[in-house]
Amino acid sequence: MTERPPVLSVRGLSVRFLLPGGRRIAAVTDAHFDVAPGECLALIGESGCGKSVLASALLGLLPANAQTAGRALLGDLDLLTADERTLARTVRGRRIGLVPQSPAAHLTPVRTIRSQLEETVAELRGVRGRAALREAAEQAAERAAFPPDHLDRHPHELSGGLAQRAATALALVGGAPLLLADEPTTGLDRDLVDRTVDELRRHVDADGDRALLMITHDLAAAERVADRVAVMYAGRIVELADAQAFFGAQGPRHPYSRGLLEALPDRAFTPIPGLPPELGDLPDGCAFAPRCERTTGACTTLPLLTGSVACHHPVPAVTSEDIRA
Numbered sequence: 001m002t003e004r005p006p007v008l009s010v011r012g013l014s015v016r017f018l019l020p021g022g023r024r025i026a027a028v029t030d031a032h033f034d035v036a037p038g039e040c041l042a043l044i045g046e047s048g049c050g051k052s053v054l055a056s057a058l059l060g061l062l063p064a065n066a067q068t069a070g071r072a073l074l075g076d077l078d079l080l081t082a083d084e085r086t087l088a089r090t091v092r093g094r095r096i097g098l099v100p101q102s103p104a105a106h107l108t109p110v111r112t113i114r115s116q117l118e119e120t121v122a123e124l125r126g127v128r129g130r131a132a133l134r135e136a137a138e139q140a141a142e143r144a145a146f147p148p149d150h151l152d153r154h155p156h157e158l159s160g161g162l163a164q165r166a167a168t169a170l171a172l173v174g175g176a177p178l179l180l181a182d183e184p185t186t187g188l189d190r191d192l193v194d195r196t197v198d199e200l201r202r203h204v205d206a207d208g209d210r211a212l213l214m215i216t217h218d219l220a221a222a223e224r225v226a227d228r229v230a231v232m233y234a235g236r237i238v239e240l241a242d243a244q245a246f247f248g249a250q251g252p253r254h255p256y257s258r259g260l261l262e263a264l265p266d267r268a269f270t271p272i273p274g275l276p277p278e279l280g281d282l283p284d285g286c287a288f289a290p291r292c293e294r295t296t297g298a299c300t301t302l303p304l305l306t307g308s309v310a311c312h313h314p315v316p317a318v319t320s321e322d323i324r325a
């Protein structure tokens, strides 16, 4: 059987912000990953490590002081070099459904959620006629657990959690092949987190050609729906792992990923000591070294992502015999 091409293929993606005075912020460095049809990849990592910048690069939404390098192929289209007209007309909403990290900023402030949903349903699905539009908008709201009695409200009249659900409803309307969800569960209680990520997963499963890239702080949500996990630290992807192995008996192999899991209240509840480095002043070697228990002299050389982990001394892989023992 021939393997189907990935929905998204990211190769050597880097983003630099140029600041006055010549300072450069290395927000994303040499990201390299695919998202396959039918797959959900969860991108995790501490605040400020470059997750949203990576998402903005894919959507052509970086500010003017950003420079990009590498490739990000969505089918034949390189998202990094596509012109704004192509991105606005054919990519955002149609080929990439976005659940933004700050939904309130992405919703149109002067229009009700109902009218925004109806407009999107008309534009992306070609639905016509008042009754049909109303019904399609209400179905879209229902999918994202957006309460029907709040449909006639404006974005400023919604809580953060409700704005989040409105944004999710809008992102699902177009049936885009790639869903890019940046913290889609912020401000939601556990039940709604589960319901939201399940709906994102269903969106992928409903059509074998779709894929989901979900950025999240919520490791329980990642464990619930992801097939693979990408861990980012100081702008680099340091581990790319099968989700079952990552959350299961194997556990993560990069010391930083281990630390993230061990910080969880239902695990060791031990925070990683220290703070991430400044992205404007990264060391030549491993950026995690000052916080790492496994560091040695070798770690002054940059570890590259070979196989699934970018580390000179990864936690050993467990074998099936170790698991049985």
Ligand SMILES: Nc1ncnc2c1ncn2[C@@H]1O[C@H](COP(=O)(O)OP(=O)(O)OP(=O)(O)O)[C@@H](O)[C@H]1O
Pocket: 017, 025, 027, 045, 046, 047, 048, 049, 050, 051, 052, 053, 054, 063, 065, 101, 279
């Ligand atoms: N326009 C900009 N100019 C300079 N630096 C920027 C700009 N936008 C983002 N950054 C920096 O890029 C880095 C990565 O930011 P990003 O928003 O991607 O983090 P994140 O991983 O999404 O964090 P969070 O989990 O808090 O959302 C941060 O250090 C941020 O300050």
Ligand code: SF4
Pocket: 254, 255, 256, 286, 287, 288, 289, 290, 292, 293, 294, 295, 296, 298, 299, 303, 310, 311, 312, 313, 314
């Ligand atoms: S390369 Fe060295 S410092 Fe970096 S995570 Fe691995 S062991 Fe720790």
Ligand SMILES: [Mg+2]
Pocket: 051, 052, 053, 101, 182
């Ligand atoms: Mg972010």
